[in-house]
Amino acid sequence: MLLENISATYTAGAEPLPVIDALSLHVAPGEFVSLLGPSGSGKSTLLKIAAGLIRPERGRVFLDGREVTGRPARVGYMPQQDLLFPWKTLLQNAALPLLAAGVPREAAYSRVMEMLPVFGLERFAHYYPNQLSGGMRQRAALLRTILVESGLLLLDEPFAALDALTRDKMRDWLLAIWEQFKRSVLFVTHSIDEAIYLSDRVCMISARPGRIILDQPITLPRPRTRQITNEPLFLEYKQKLFASLEE
Numbered sequence: 001m002l003l004e005n006i007s008a009t010y011t012a013g014a015e016p017l018p019v020i021d022a023l024s025l026h027v028a029p030g031e032f033v034s035l036l037g038p039s040g041s042g043k044s045t046l047l048k049i050a051a052g053l054i055r056p057e058r059g060r061v062f063l064d065g066r067e068v069t070g071r072p073a074r075v076g077y078m079p080q081q082d083l084l085f086p087w088k089t090l091l092q093n094a095a096l097p098l099l100a101a102g103v104p105r106e107a108a109y110s111r112v113m114e115m116l117p118v119f120g121l122e123r124f125a126h127y128y129p130n131q132l133s134g135g136m137r138q139r140a141a142l143l144r145t146i147l148v149e150s151g152l153l154l155l156d157e158p159f160a161a162l163d164a165l166t167r168d169k170m171r172d173w174l175l176a177i178w179e180q181f182k183r184s185v186l187f188v189t190h191s192i193d194e195a196i197y198l199s200d201r202v203c204m205i206s207a208r209p210g211r212i213i214l215d216q217p218i219t220l221p222r223p224r225t226r227q228i229t230n231e232p233l234f235l236e237y238k239q240k241l242f243a244s245l246e247e
Contacts, residue, residue: 001027001050001075001152001184006059007209008045019045020056021209029151032178032185034195036241037205043188044080046210047154050186051077063152076148076183080157082141084129090140091125097148112147118180119143120173135166139173146177152184160190168226171197175224192245196237197224204244214244 008020020042027033035043048054050061055070063073084093091112098108116122119139129137138158145153158174159167171194178185178198189195195202196218204214218237220228228234 001186002062003046003050004060004062006046006049006056006061008042008049008054008056018209020049021211022059023205023211024059025203025212027152027184027186029184030182031201032187032199033201033203034187034189034199035203035205036189036192036195036245037210038207038245039190040208041205042208042210043205044156046205047077047156047186047188050152051075051154053077073150074148075150076145076153078141078145078153078155078158080160082129082137084137084141084144086129089126089128090121090132093129094140094144094147097144101149112143115143115147118177133166134162135170138162138170142174142177146181146183150183152186154186156188157190159194167194172226174198175222179223192238192241193229196220196234196241197226197229202237202241204241206247213247214241216241 003023003025006020006023010017010019023046035046037043049056052068052071052073060067061069063075091109094112095108098111099105113125116125121136121139121143124132124136132140142158159170162170175198187198199218202216202218203212205211206213216237220231220233
């Protein structure tokens with residue numbers, strides 16, 4: 001995916017509010033890229049532009065070499081809330097992308113059932129969202145996102161609402177899923193530790209209007225475990241990113 005010279009402005013009352021300013025970003029096939037930055041720097045807006053949910057004021061979006069600016073793109077987009085339909089079971093929720101793509105219901109349900117063990121949800125196919133823990137709901141939402149036949153996942157702070165212990169477990173689980181499916185990921189977070197732990201690259205976005213002020217490759221070896229957070233290189237990345245956040 002390529003975002004080329006993206007600018008976006010919101011209208012707040014009578015005054016236009018610049019949100020993103022001439023931002024360019026490339027995500028390579030199979031690459032995990034995280035976006036960091038202060039609140040209001042346009043990170044979530046950028047994901048919506050990448051997904052084709054809103055049109056930028058200026059700039060272009062390319063997916064697999066084709067321009068898709070302002071058009072709903074075939075990507076897996078997961079907002080901060082899980083957005084599971086409360087009247088549908090986990091199985092029914094997860095099957096929605098397949099059904100929307102024209103897959104027959106029986107085949108769609110069969111595909112979801114095959115995937116449930118990978119996500120640790122095989123015992124919960126017929127549970128409703130209000131019967132699931134926060135971590136299970138997020139896993140179900142990510143399963144639904146991955147079932148969109150796309151090489152790109154756009155994840156907007158998917159673990160923000162979880163407690164610290166569940167969040168740590170979900171990071172490890174997400175890495176395992178990513179290493180299995182090798183999709184490209186553009187991941188928004190406010191956590192420097194989370195960004196370093198998960199990513200191949202971390203891009204720091206400036207305060208509004210958002211621009212990339214640091215594009216930091218992360219060369220920590222994979223697969224990663226939590227012990228890596230104590231490594232000198234991890235701490236060096238953390239210090240560098242924190243310094244750029246304060247600029």
